[in-house]
Amino acid sequence: LxxxxxxxxxxxxxxxxxxxxxxxxxxxxxxxxxxxxxxxxxxxxxxxxxxxxxxxxxxxxxxxxxxxxxxxxxxxxxxxxxxxxxxxxxxxxxxxxxxxxxxxxxxxxxxxxxxxxxxxxxxxxxxxxxxxxxxxxxxxxxxxxxxxxxxxxxxxxxxxxxxxxxxxxxxxxxxxxxxxxxxxxxxxxxxxxxxxxxxxxxxxxxxxxxxxxxxxxxxxxxxxxxxxxxxxxxxxxxxxxxxxxxxxxxxxxxxxxxxxxxxxxDEAWNPATDPLLEYQFSADDLSGKYANKAALRARLGLAPADASEDKPLVGCITRLVPQKGVHLIRHSIYRTLECGGQFILLGSSPVPNIQREFEGIARDFEQHPHIRLILKYDEALSHSIYAASDMFVIPSIFEPCGLTQMIAMRYGSIPIVRKTGGLNDSVFDADDSSYPEAKKNGFTFTAPNEGGLNFALDRAMSYYKTDRDWWQRLVSRAMKMDYSWNxxxxxxxxxxxxxxxxxxxxx
Ligand code: ADP
Structure with a gap:
C-alpha cells in the first residue's frame, strides 16, 4: 500500500x-x-x-x-x-x-x-x-x-x-x-x-x-x-x-x-456576502449588523431600541437535547430578562417532554416584548439570528466540537459558553489574564449550574452596558478570527x- x-x-x-x-x-x-x-x-x-x-x-x-x-x-x-x-x-x-x-x-x-x-x-x-x-x-x-x-x-x-x-x-x-x-x-x-x-x-x-x-x-x-x-x-x-x-x-x-x-x-458563513441576510456587514463596518438587529426585532415583534438604550440581544440556536444543557438554556432566558436583555431561541427537540416544556415557555412569552422562542428547524432564520444577536449562549454539558460558537463569532455575536470539548478549544474568556489580548473572544464558565451561567452572562451584560467601545473591539476581534477549515x-x-x-x- x-x-x-x-x-x-x-x-x-x-x-x-x-x-x-x-x-x-x-x-x-x-x-x-x-x-x-x-x-x-x-x-x-x-x-x-x-x-x-x-x-x-x-x-x-x-x-x-x-x-x-x-x-x-x-x-x-x-x-x-x-x-x-x-x-x-x-x-x-x-x-x-x-x-x-x-x-x-x-x-x-x-x-x-x-x-x-x-x-x-x-x-x-x-x-x-x-x-x-x-x-x-x-x-x-x-x-x-x-x-x-x-x-x-x-x-x-x-x-x-x-x-x-x-x-x-x-x-x-x-x-x-x-x-x-x-x-x-x-x-x-x-x-x-x-x-x-x-x-x-x-x-x-x-x-x-x-x-x-x-x-x-x-x-x-x-x-x-x-x-x-x-x-x-x-x-x-x-x-x-x-x-x-x-x-x-x-x-x-x-x-x-x-x-x-x-x-x-467560511464561504457559506460569511456576513459580508450572505444572501440570507437583509444587510451584509463586516468586522470593519458593523452598521449592517445593527440594521439586521432592528429588522429581526421588527419581524419577530420584539421591542425596538429606545432612545436611552439598545438592549443586548442574546441568541441561542440548538438542538434541545440534554447534552446542550437544556436547563441552563431555560435559565438563560429568564436571566437575560432580569439583566435587561432580549432573548431569541431557535431550536427543536426530538425528546417529546423537552419539546413540550419549551412549547409551554414559548406560549408564556408569546406576546412578550423581549423574548421569542421559535421551536423549529429553520436555516434561513438561523442566519438572521447569528447576524442580529450581540451574544450567543452555549451552556453545553458536553460539546464534542460545536459549530455555533464559531458561526456566532463570524457574525459578531459574542459566545458565552461552558468550558467543555471544542468550546474550550475555541472560546477564550475576555477576563482571563492568562490569554493574550488577541486571543480573547468570549465569556466562559465551568460549573454546569445556574451560578456558573450567571457568572459568564452577567459579566458580558455588564461590559455591553458600561463600555460599548470595548464591546465593539471585542466583536471585531471575534469576527476576524480564523475558524475556517483551512x-x-x-x-x-x-x-x-x-x-x-x-x-x-x-x-
Ligand atoms: P450538533 O451537531 O450537536 O447539533 P453543532 O454546534 O456542531 O451541534 O452544529 C449545529 C448546527 O446546526 C449549526 O450549524 C446550527 O446553526 C444548526 N442548527 C441547530 N439547530 C437549528 C435550528 N433549529 N434551525 C436551524 N439551524 C440549526
Whole structure:
C-alpha cells in the first residue's frame, strides 16, 4: 500500500449519513461539506456517498441524474437492487444510493429516529462499498463518520479487500460518543459479517452489554486512523464518563486516535456576502449588523431600541437535547430578562417532554416584548439570528466540537459558553489574564449550574452596558478570527499521509 504519488492530490471518498445543506441534522452534516470543500480546494479529489433520503432538500442538488447502472448489494441472505444517483452539492460530487428494498429504508420522511436505524445504515454501508467495488474506483482514503457508517471498516477488510477493493486506508471520525449503534449480534449478520469473529471484547462486543455488538467500537478498532472533533473532547472521551464505555477501547488504540478541531465553511458563513441576510456587514463596518438587529426585532415583534438604550440581544440556536444543557438554556432566558436583555431561541427537540416544556415557555412569552422562542428547524432564520444577536449562549454539558460558537463569532455575536470539548478549544474568556489580548473572544464558565451561567452572562451584560467601545473591539476581534477549515483540513491531510505511508500491515 505504500506508494509514491506523482500527483499531490489524494482521492478521498466520504461515506456519511449527513451532508449540509441537503441532509443535515447537526454538525456532522456541516463537517462533511466543509472538510470536503476544503480538501477539494487544496487539490484533492473528493467524492461523497449518501443515502437517497426522500426528505432531502433536493433544491440544493445540481444536475441530479440517475446513473445507467443497476447495483445489487447483499442484505439478509439476498441481493437487492439499488439505483445510484449522481448530483453536485456545494461543488462536490455526491453519489446517492436508493435501495429497492421492501423496507423502503430511506423513504421515511426523516433522517434518523426509526426503529430499524441499525438495519438502514448497515444496509447503506454495504451498498456503498459494493458501489465502490463495482464502479472500479480506487480511492486512497475512505473516510466514514459516526456510528451510522462505522461498519464500513469491518466490511471493508473482511468482505471487500478480498474482492479487490483494496486501494484505500480508512479514516473514521467520531462526532459524538453518545450515539454508538448498539444491537443484538444477529443484526450484524444481516450485512454479511461474520458474527462469531466480531462479537469479541477486542473487536465489536459492546463494553457494557456483552450480549450486544457496537458499531462505533467497530469503527475505532478497524479503521487506520480515528479522529474526534476537538483536542479537548479527545481527552474527555478517554474517561469512563466521556467515552460512554469506549474509553478502554480508545486506550488500546491511542496511537491512531487524534482530536482535530472542526472548522466552519467560511464561504457559506460569511456576513459580508450572505444572501440570507437583509444587510451584509463586516468586522470593519458593523452598521449592517445593527440594521439586521432592528429588522429581526421588527419581524419577530420584539421591542425596538429606545432612545436611552439598545438592549443586548442574546441568541441561542440548538438542538434541545440534554447534552446542550437544556436547563441552563431555560435559565438563560429568564436571566437575560432580569439583566435587561432580549432573548431569541431557535431550536427543536426530538425528546417529546423537552419539546413540550419549551412549547409551554414559548406560549408564556408569546406576546412578550423581549423574548421569542421559535421551536423549529429553520436555516434561513438561523442566519438572521447569528447576524442580529450581540451574544450567543452555549451552556453545553458536553460539546464534542460545536459549530455555533464559531458561526456566532463570524457574525459578531459574542459566545458565552461552558468550558467543555471544542468550546474550550475555541472560546477564550475576555477576563482571563492568562490569554493574550488577541486571543480573547468570549465569556466562559465551568460549573454546569445556574451560578456558573450567571457568572459568564452577567459579566458580558455588564461590559455591553458600561463600555460599548470595548464591546465593539471585542466583536471585531471575534469576527476576524480564523475558524475556517483551512488549517484543520491540513491536519486531516497530514493524518491521511501518515496513514498511507505506514507499512502495509493492517493494524
Ligand atoms: P450538533 O451537531 O450537536 O447539533 P453543532 O454546534 O456542531 O451541534 O452544529 C449545529 C448546527 O446546526 C449549526 O450549524 C446550527 O446553526 C444548526 N442548527 C441547530 N439547530 C437549528 C435550528 N433549529 N434551525 C436551524 N439551524 C440549526
Amino acid at each position: 505504500t506508494r509514491q504519488k506523482k500527483k499531490p492530490g489524494y482521492h478521498v471518498v466520504h461515506i456519511a449519513a449527513e451532508m449540509a445543506p441537503v441532509a443535515k441534522v447537526g454538525g456532522l452534516g456541516d463537517v462533511v461539506t466543509g472538510l470536503g470543500r476544503a480538501l477539494q480546494k487544496k487539490g484533492h479529489l473528493v467524492e461523497i456517498i449518501l443515502p437517497k433520503y426522500d426528505c432531502m432538500d433536493y433544491s440544493r442538488i445540481k444536475n441530479l441524474k440517475v446513473l445507467d447502472v443497476e447495483l445489487y448489494s447483499y442484505f439478509d441472505g439476498q441481493t437487492h437492487k439499488n439505483k445510484i444517483w449522481l448530483g453536485i452539492v456545494e461543488g462536490l460530487p455526491v453519489y446517492f444510493i436508493e435501495p429497492h428494498h421492501p423496507a423502503k429504508f430511506f423513504w421515511r420522511g426523516q433522517f434518523y429516529g426509526e426503529n430499524d436505524d441499525f438495519k438502514r445504515f448497515t444496509y447503506f454501508c454495504r451498498a456503498a462499498l459494493e458501489f465502490l467495488l463495482q464502479s472500479g474506483k480506487r480511492p486512497d482514503m475512505i473516510h466514514t463518520h459516526d456510528w451510522q457508517t462505522a461498519v464500513v471498516a469491518p466490511l471493508y477488510w473482511d468482505i471487500y479487500v478480498p474482492q479487490g477493493l483494496d486501494s484505500a486506508r480508512l479514516a473514521f471520525t467520531c462526532h459524538n460518543f453518545e450515539y454508538q449503534g448498539v444491537d443484538a449480534p444477529g443484526a450484524l449478520a444481516s450485512c454479511g459479517l461474520n458474527v462469531p469473529q466480531l462479537h469479541r471484547p477486542d473487536r465489536m462486543q459492546d463494553n457494557f452489554a456483552h450480549d450486544r455488538v457496537n458499531l462505533l467500537k467497530g469503527g475505532i478498532v478497524f479503521s487506520n486512523v480515528v479522529t474526534t472533533v476537538s483536542p479537548t473532547y479527545a481527552q474527555e472521551v478517554r474517561s469512563p464518563e466521556g467515552g460512554r464505555g469506549l474509553h478502554l477501547t480508545l486506550a488500546q488504540h491511542l496511537k491512531k486516535f487524534f482530536g482535530v478541531l472542526n472548522g466552519i465553511d 488549517h484543520s483540513a491540513d491536519e486531516y491531510i497530514e493524518l491521511y499521509r501518515q496513514c498511507l505511508e505506514r507499512a502495509s500491515s493492517r493494524f
